[in-house]
Amino acid sequence: MLQIAQKAWGAGGPVKLLGTLRKKQSYTFACKTTVGSLWFSVHISTKRYGGDGIEPLDILQRPWDEHTAWMAVDSPHQKCAQLSKDKALADIYKVLLIFAFLVWSPNALAVFFPAERATIPNFGELAQSIQWGRKNGIDLSFLD
Secondary structure (H helix, E strand, O other): OOHHHHHHHHHHOOOOOEEEOOOOOOEEEEEEEEOOOEEEEEEOOOOOOOOOOOOOOHHHHHHHHHHEEEEEEOOOOOOOHHHOOOOHHHHHHHHHHHHHHOOOOOOEEEEEOOOEEEEEEEEOHHHHHHHHHOOOOOOHHOOO
């Protein structure tokens, strides 16, 4: 996990693993990024996500119905709240998506943005999936 974090977030300086929890199912990293010094958390679960998706289209609902595990890449709420207030939330999402890009695979069913309630199914590469979402009416303006 540290190697992926270093590859994703190490351009601005060293990435430090601050700790792990739950038998290495949760990791906390610190690093310098384009939006300053940040902490990131990566959580892995071999169970279904805490809630069920309620999506308007079957193609968006399918990842919710079929998933058996999940991974979350997160930044502290306070930092995100400040970035949102500063109209710079897209910056943190772009930093988080670097990690998602590196772990993306055919086994990933979707990427989900909980605060925005946006589900983007896997249509190949992560960038292709995001493009599909934009073309098919998913509001991804928070990434701009």
